Amino acid sequence: MDHTITIQCTAVEMSFKKKKALHNVTFAAKSGSIVGLLGPNGAGKSTLMRILIGILEPTAGTVEVLGRKPGVETLGQLSFLPDRGHLPNWLTADQWLGYAAGIYPDWDIALEREWVRKQEVDRSTSIGTMSRGQEARLQLLTCLSRRTKLVILDEPFTGVDLLSRERISSAIAEETADGDRTFLIATHDIREMESMFDRIILIGDGTIKGVYDTEKLRDDGRSVESCYREVFA
Numbered sequence: 736m737d738h739t740i741t742i743q744c745t746a747v748e749m750s751f752k753k754k755k756a757l758h759n760v761t762f763a764a765k766s767g768s769i770v771g772l773l774g775p776n777g778a779g780k781s782t783l784m785r786i787l788i789g790i791l792e793p794t795a796g797t798v799e800v801l802g803r804k805p806g807v808e809t810l811g812q813l814s815f816l817p818d819r820g821h822l823p824n825w826l827t828a829d830q831w832l833g834y835a836a837g838i839y840p841d842w843d844i845a846l847e848r849e850w851v852r853k854q855e856v857d858r859s860t861s862i863g864t865m866s867r868g869q870e871a872r873l874q875l876l877t878c879l880s881r882r883t884k885l886v887i888l889d890e891p892f893t894g895v896d897l898l899s900r901e902r903i904s905s906a907i908a909e910e911t912a913d914g915d916r917t918f919l920i921a922t923h924d925i926r927e928m929e930s931m932f933d934r935i936i937l938i939g940d941g942t943i944k945g946v947y948d949t950e951k952l953r954d955d956g957r958s959v960e961s962c963y964r965e966v967f968a
Contacts, residue, residue, distance in 0.1 A: 740799075741766045741885050741917040742787060747796035749782055749941075756782045757941045760796070764919055766884070769911050769931050772921040773963055774938040780921040781818055783938070784889050787919070788815050801885060811840075814878035818889040818921075821870070824863030828856050828873055832880075841882040850876035854902055868899030875903055879910060885917050886910070892924040900927055907931060929959040937966050 742764035749757035757779050764770045772780050785791045786798060789805035800809045822831055832851070836842040851858065854872040862870060871891060878886050888907075892900050908931050910916050922928055929949075937944040944966045952962055 739766050740764065741801060742770075742919065743797075743799045744783075744787075745797045747783075747786065747798060748794045749779075749786065749791065750794045755941060757786075757793070760938075760941075760943055762936050762943060762946050764917055764934070766917050767911060767915060768933040769907065769918045769920065769928075771925075771928060771932040771935040771959070772919060772938060773923075773925060773935055773959075774944075775967060778938045779941040780938060781889055782941075784815075784887055784919070784921060787887060788813065812883055813885040813887060814881050814883045816874055816878050816886075816888045816891055818893065822862045822874065822877075824861070827859055827861050828865075829858035831862060831873070832858070832877070835877050835880070839881050843880055843882050846882075847876070847880040850879050850906070853906065866896065866899075867894040868896040871895045872899055872902060875906060879906060884915070885919070888918065888920045888922075890921055890923065892922055892927060900924070904928065904931065925960050925963055932959060935959055935962070937963065939967060 740763050745761050747757055747760040760783060772783070774780055782791065786793050787800055787805055789807065789810050798805055801812055803809050832847055836844065836847065854876050856869070856873050856876065865873070875891065891903055895903070904927055907918055911918060920928065932949045935947050935949060947962060949959060952959065
């Protein structure tokens with residue numbers, strides 16, 4: 736795989752018994768880019784993400800992540816934030832971060848401290864008493880405190896307040912400013928992320944409906960939202 740490509744999917748198929756969840760999914764994500772995976776509920780976004788992290792094996796087609804077939808090795812080299820994921824509610828933020836630092840060999844304490852400050856997370860707060868937005872910020876900084884080349888976020892804004900959304904968006908933009916990390920983000924919050932996406936992948940009914948470079952869209956006087964509406968309206 737080209738070293739400038741972080742994710743490469745070619746003719747990927749996924750079936751569950753007689754139901755086809757993905758059909759002929761083909762796309763690439765360049766290193767250091769922010770890629771939006773956009774589509775309605777049930778489009779196949781979460782299934783595709785689980786293939787990329789190695790939890791699911793595609794029925795057909797090829798997938799390469801960080802130059803390898805997804806599996807245990809690649810899972811240790813990427814950060815993944817699942818949809819509606821929850822942290823242990825009996826721990827404080829400080830206890831959780833200490834636990835995470837112990838299980839991830841690529842954990843960076845300096846990065847952790849920096850993101851705790853920027854995301855305004857109180858280390859003494861019990862996770863069980865946090866708002867959805869506070870927990871989402873803690874989950875994101877857990878991802879960003881690791882020295883990984885790829886970050887995959889599944890609906891990071893679900894149930895999150897406006898202030899937390901802004902902080903999460905700013906963190907993502909900052910992390911890609913040096914062109915080092917690649918983000919693949921599945922989200923319904925198109926307006927929140929529109930200005931940051933380098934590329935969007937529109938998926939519906941398990942098939943790719945279109946792949947667009949956002950700079951080209953803007954040059955043509957179009958927006959991500961208008962493109963989404965044209966495809967799915």
